[in-house]
Amino acid sequence: MFSGSIPALVTPFRDGVFDERAFRRLVDWQIANGSAALVPCGTTGENSTLSNAEHHRVIEVCIEQAAGRVPVIAGCGSNDTMNAMLHMTFSKKCGAAAALLVAPYYNRPSQAGLLAHFSYLAEHVDLPIVLYNVPARTVTDIQPETVIELARRFPGKIIGIKDASGDLSRVTDHRMGIGADFCQLSGDDELALPFNAAGGVGCISVTANVAPQLCAEFQAACAANDLQKARELNDRLYPLHYAMFEDASPGPVKYALSRVLEGMTDELRLPLVACNQTARQAVDAALVHAGVL
Template sequence: MFSGSIPALVTPFRGGVFDEKAFRKLVDWQIENGSSALVPCGTTGEASTLSNAEHHRVIEVCVEQAAGRVPVIAGCGSNDTMNAHLHMTFSRKSGAKAALCVAPYYNRPSQAGLLAHFGYLAENNDLPIILYNVPGRTVTDILPETVCELARRYPDKIVGIKDASGDLSRVTDHRMGIGKHFCQLSGDDELALPANAAGAVGCISVTANVAPRLCADFQAACAAGDFEKAREINDLLYPLHYAMFEDASPGPVKYALSRVHDYLTDELRLPLVPCSDKARAEVDAALKHAGLI
């Protein structure tokens, strides 16, 4: 259903409010440079500090600006099942093609709780779901057997996973437990190359915010089985992948974007603050290495 380079878009702010004009320009630039889908209101989009009204407006603008050129996978995750359902209902009406739903954070549900949470969303909404597993942020880990059970119970609703567990063996676990039709997307830019070799079909990416063409070309090379070319592009991107997390994300990527585009700022929402001088130096060096500045 989805493949290639899929940026987890930043949410631009200016003077403390959503900068809609800048966001529309960012969406156009992403599509023009080969991004195959867009994810608004994910972790990189600072969804956790958006009000519901802002959250929905960001999704609405993304769908509107994309105008059917690429699909929009709306960030709909919440630690509250009913709020996730609310986001999904709005996203479906707005024209999103799928929902990215993170494991409920802070609550620390059991695997049975995860089955119940995602089961409720699958049973009560028409929007296909891409699971999002990022235990480093949520504490809760969606184990492979839970992923496989969800895909077995809801084959038309639970259609894929963004896996940021850092455990590459899970690509094979999911492929063998579910099948090749299940859409596996890396959630870690630096692991996208081995993940694709193991059976993933793309990446929901932080780096693609600032290097969409390189990320798209990298994914195209992997899809074509040209891993020599993929490695060459990956070597250009590799320092940038790590620089994006030299400080609390999305601080570094917002700084990087401010270096590439004059219409974007590095403004964040508290409790996040602009990245450190050390992080800025790492980002600048990585941007130069990739030929982006």
């Protein structure tokens, strides 16, 4: 259902308020440079610092500005099942193509709890679900057996996964346990090349915020099995992938965007603060290496 380069969009702020004008410019720039879909209100979008009203407005603006040119996968995750359902219901009404649902964080549910959480949402809201597994942030790890069981219970409803577990063997686990139609998207830019080689079809990317055209070209090379070109593009992007996490994310990516896209600021919401000087130097060097600056 989804493939290619899919940016996990930042949420621009100006003087503490969601900057709709800058966000609309970002959406247009992403689409013009080949991004295949858009993800508002993910981790990179600082969703944990948004009120529900702000969260919904970001999704609404993204869908409105995309205007059907590319699909929007709305970030709907929460550690509260009912709040996740609220986000999904709103996103469905706005025209989202799917919901991105992170494993509930802080609560530390068991695998049985994860099955119950995602099953409840699949049963109560008619919106395709892309699971999001990022145990480094959530502590909870959606095990392959749980992913396979969810896909078996809800064919055509739980349609894919953004996998940021760092375990490349899971691509094969999921493919062999579910089938090739299950949409596997890398959640780690630096692993996108081997992830795709194992059966992935794209990446929900931080780096694509800053280098959308290069990321789109890289994914297209992977899809065409042009390994030489994919390697060359990956080498250009590789330092940038790591620079995006030189300090607490999304500090570095917001700084990078302030360097490459007019009207963007590096403003974040507490408890996050602007990235440090070491990170800025790493970002600047990586932007030059990639040919973005």
